[in-house]
Amino acid sequence: MSERLSIRDGDVDTAVVARYERTRREALCVGLGAGAAVLAAATIPALLGVRGAFAQAEGDVEVLLAAIRLEQTAVVAYGTAASSGLLDRPFLATTRLLRGQEREHADALVAALRQLGGTAPPAPRARDVPGLRDLRDQREVAAFALELEKMVVAAYHQAHQKLRAAALLRTSAQIMANEGQHLVLVRQAMNRPPVPDAFETGQR
């Protein structure tokens, strides 16, 4: 898969490139792998923003809010990909499946949040996720999906160390397990090993 923007570590020439390079390094730090380099540069900060909210969340309500934002972003991303016209029939079916399941996650989390007295954030629109519409072909969409799912798994992995309510921990585990299955589908679509590690933390 060719990289749209290839930047090696080292000196940079322009402020734009410097910003991208900084963002890419931040991405690597939070678990977005080398495949993130194929993403439109503007997309990464949006994903990082959602992921960052998760990392900073404390307490069940904050973790739920962050998880909802993450799931909503995934719904928008898969919805945009599904309507892009870039996907062949099998991967389109996968994308629709993933979108539907992310929506189910979001709905369940919103219900849990309401039970705790919280209010769900408004769902983002495609234009709220910069760069999403810049994906050019199925390979880029698949690479984006891989990074997205890895980020989601990493976020839920972190959530298990923060959540307190037993019911929420169980729901979170059920969702994280499903996100792992999404990773399997995406990795297989990319001809990658479907289960590369014994402990799935969203790192590869």
Next chain:
Amino acid sequence: MSQAPVSRRRLLGLAGLGLAGSSAGMLAACGGDKGGEGGGGLGTTTQIEPEGTAASRDVIVLNSALDLENLAVATYRAALPLLTGTALSVGKAFLEHEQEHADALAEAIRQLGGAPNKPSRGYGFPRLAGQRAALSFAADLEGTAIAAYIDALPRLTSPDLRGTAAAIVTDEAEHLSVLSGVLGRPQAPRAFVTGKA
């Protein structure tokens, strides 16, 4: 080994997790089928709260998980001679994963001052009838492990151990997805993976 779904009770029995109230039985009780769900059904949702310190409670949960991982290692070892091609590659990889889980759980138990349970000398597996039956049996086992981990995870008092359990249960869900694909079944049939049929 029969191709029919193996009951959760049977699998838990193979792991020595059949006696509710024993230390090894806690995870079995936690992961048991709720009424009407699953292939075999313990028919109870009884949850046994172990007594003792937080560390000792974690050791009990971890040892129950270790029993299941040891069963999984034995299952894949028994299945390998029946597998060929892609299925064999899958079986070998998953055997390594299950052994890594068992090793990590044993180490965590030692760090908490506990003694890791040892694998059973024999699990009394049903007769293996071929590749498909072996994969189906492994898939049933993965489902049982997923259900047990998800129900037991909130009982772990250590946040780090909860993270480890989440990483393992997600790996088991990925195993189940791959096995389901090889068996021609949907690979992500539900948005919430419970491990129950």
